[in-house]
Amino acid sequence: MTVPGDTERAENGTPLLEVRDLTVHHGQLRALEGISLRVFPGEVYAIIGANGAGKSTLLRTIAGLHRPTTGTVLFDGRDVTRLRPERRATQGIVMVPEGRRLFGSLSVEENLKVGATYARPGPWTIERVYELFGWMRERSNQKTAQLSGGEQQSVAIGRALVANPRVLLLDELSLGLAPVVVQRIYGMLSQILATGLTVLLVEQDVSQALRVASRVQCLLEGRTTLEGEPGDLTPERVEAAYFGLGETAAGGGDAGGGNGGQPVPSAGHRSPVPGGGQAMGQSSGGGSEQLWPG
Amino acid sequence: MAWVNAIIQGVLTGGLYALFACGLSLMFGVMKVVNLAHGDLAVVAGYVAIGVITVTRIPVLWSFLIVVPVMALLGYVLQRTIIQSALDRSVLTTLIVTFGLSVVIENGLLQFFTANSRAIGTDLALVRDSFKVGSQIQIGYLLVVIFAVAVVVLLGLQYFLSASKYGRLIRAVADDREAAQLAGADYRHVFGIAAALAFGTVALAGISYGMYSQLQPTTGTDTILLFAFAAVVIGGLGSLWGTLLGGVVLGVAQQIGAQINISDEVLAGYIVFLAVLVLRPQGLTSRRTQS
Numbered sequence: 001m002t003v004p005g006d007t008e009r010a011e012n013g014t015p016l017l018e019v020r021d022l023t024v025h026h027g028q029l030r031a032l033e034g035i036s037l038r039v040f041p042g043e044v045y046a047i048i049g050a051n052g053a054g055k056s057t058l059l060r061t062i063a064g065l066h067r068p069t070t071g072t073v074l075f076d077g078r079d080v081t082r083l084r085p086e087r088r089a090t091q092g093i094v095m096v097p098e099g100r101r102l103f104g105s106l107s108v109e110e111n112l113k114v115g116a117t118y119a120r121p122g123p124w125t126i127e128r129v130y131e132l133f134g135w136m137r138e139r140s141n142q143k144t145a146q147l148s149g150g151e152q153q154s155v156a157i158g159r160a161l162v163a164n165p166r167v168l169l170l171d172e173l174s175l176g177l178a179p180v181v182v183q184r185i186y187g188m189l190s191q192i193l194a195t196g197l198t199v200l201l202v203e204q205d206v207s208q209a210l211r212v213a214s215r216v217q218c219l220l221e222g223r224t225t226l227e228g229e230p231g232d233l234t235p236e237r238v239e240a241a242y243f244g245l246g247e248t249a250a251g252g253g254d255a256g257g258g259n260g261g262q263p264v265p266s267a268g269h270r271s272p273v274p275g276g277g278q279a280m281g282q283s284s285g286g287g288s289e290q291l292w293p294g
Numbered sequence: 295m296a297w298v299n300a301i302i303q304g305v306l307t308g309g310l311y312a313l314f315a316c317g318l319s320l321m322f323g324v325m326k327v328v329n330l331a332h333g334d335l336a337v338v339a340g341y342v343a344i345g346v347i348t349v350t351r352i353p354v355l356w357s358f359l360i361v362v363p364v365m366a367l368l369g370y371v372l373q374r375t376i377i378q379s380a381l382d383r384s385v386l387t388t389l390i391v392t393f394g395l396s397v398v399i400e401n402g403l404l405q406f407f408t409a410n411s412r413a414i415g416t417d418l419a420l421v422r423d424s425f426k427v428g429s430q431i432q433i434g435y436l437l438v439v440i441f442a443v444a445v446v447v448l449l450g451l452q453y454f455l456s457a458s459k460y461g462r463l464i465r466a467v468a469d470d471r472e473a474a475q476l477a478g479a480d481y482r483h484v485f486g487i488a489a490a491l492a493f494g495t496v497a498l499a500g501i502s503y504g505m506y507s508q509l510q511p512t513t514g515t516d517t518i519l520l521f522a523f524a525a526v527v528i529g530g531l532g533s534l535w536g537t538l539l540g541g542v543v544l545g546v547a548q549q550i551g552a553q554i555n556i557s558d559e560v561l562a563g564y565i566v567f568l569a570v571l572v573l574r575p576q577g578l579t580s581r582r583t584q585s
Contacts (some may be wrong), residue, residue: 065475082481086477086480086481089476089477101476102470104469105465105469105475106465110462113459114463114474117459118478119478159477163477
């Protein structure tokens with residue numbers, strides 16, 4: 001499978017992370033089919049898509065937590081498809097998992113120390129994470145269960161950073177967090193990205209993803225529906241790819257075209273979207289979610 | 295005075311039971327493995343110590359320095375091989391595999407060492423002698439030493455788990471195996487280290503029991519495993535200091551039972567065990583984690 005628009009990027013050198021024609025099954029269910037992507041050094045690559053599109057499965061397969069049925073994962077030109085997750089982590093593929101997954105009986109500092117145990121040499125230290133997140137130092141002895149969701153997410157990011165990743169995988173940073181907290185987390189992320197870190201992120205919150213991404217791919221029911229640079233993509237095309245709508249339906253929806261306040265189906269819906277229909281739903285967090293920034 | 299004596303003896307015996315129990319509790323707490331061969335491995339350690347002492351003629355207490363590291367190594371190897379491959383299938387499979395291990399060990403011991411009972415270091419002053427408190431209370435030096443060893447082992451384990459790199463990894467893996475993998479930790483290796491700790495403590499317990507009482511090939515399942523289970527359940531699953539509390543409660547219950555009627559000793563312990571299971575199934579210490 002060829003990725004459109006890839007030829008000009010390829011001149012920047014070899015991709016740091018490459019996925020070729022990946023198909024993954026959960027039991028009988030096909031979660032991903034024929035997914036390819038190339039992440040070049042310094043890029044922020046965003047995978048967007050509705051719940052159940054296979055985004056997390058893709059990230060977990062790259063991290064080594066799922067075995068693909070077919071296809072390969074290449075890291076720095078080497079085939080890592082059969083490598084265990086811990087070996088990938090020590091080579092520089094480090095993931096912030098969905099739902100944060102902190103070590104609950106460990107303190108904040110101990111969580112960071114676990115992250116640093118098998119760290120590659122590099123600029124990130126626990127000290128530097130404390131400098132980035134000002135509140136963290138004085139609460140370093142607290143158990144992570146006592147932290148708010150946003151604070152826990154910060155610790156999870158810190159735990160990944162101290163491993164000095166060559167490519168950082170971020171799985172749904174916004175999940176379960178209040179919009180204002182999501183804004184703050186992504187504000188922090190911009191600071192981290194300024195260091196030139198290569199990032200592959202998965203996000204339901206499309207506006208946040210498009211703000212930080214230099215390249216974006218949209219998944220729908222395990223398949224790629226769109227790939228390109230955020231600047232080249234119109235809101236209509238993104239929405240059509242996100243919900244699997246035909247061109248006419250997307251035009252009729254006119255989401256974000258001018259009024260900006262157009263609510264779109266919450267990311268919480270998982271029902272497959274039929275041909276031209278559009279399922280409207282409310283996000284569980286209260287209030288409808290906005291697909292495209294106003 | 296007889297009752298005070300019973301309670302003192304019970305508390306001290308609790309130290310021995312805690313040594314039985316802490317390895318069982320550690321393996322359950324970290325990898326959710328209920329090691330049914332736990333008691334038999336204690337007996338193996340005792341027999342190995344007897345063999346080492348007979349062959350090399352080293353002083354009895356020196357055998358600890360050889361047998362404990364050897365058993366720890368065996369723990370690492372068994373965990374990385376048969377226990378891990380059982381875990382990869384399901385947690386229930388580990389029950390069957392460790393039960394099988396128990397049967398194999400017991401019959402192996404019967405084959406090579408016969409059913410005769412054996413004791414360790416019966417000619418040692420430490421094992422034979424006791425001191426008197428008042429006129430009726432007589433305390434064996436050995437039990438006091440074993441209790442002290444149990445406290446030192448638990449303190450050591452706690453320090454290791456809370457302050458060392460591998461201790462931290464053990465707790466992290468117990469919390470979330472997958473997240474630990476994402477941090478670069480090979481959980482199989484970490485499990486192996488936890489098993490090595492557990493087998494080291496069980497070796498201590500087995501040799502100590504051989505000095506305190508007698509070892510037979512069946513002692514592992516009919517005494518040590520059951521007492522270890524009772525101590526763990528009374529104290530609270532996965533709690534390190536709970537094993538000492540559980541051991542002490544079990545020991546005191548047994549001694550008080552024996553005081554009422556000598557044939558009620560073991561029964562009294564199990565009545566307390568059952569009472570705790572019914573009234574407070576989470577154990578006397580309700581904390582979930584080790585540290």
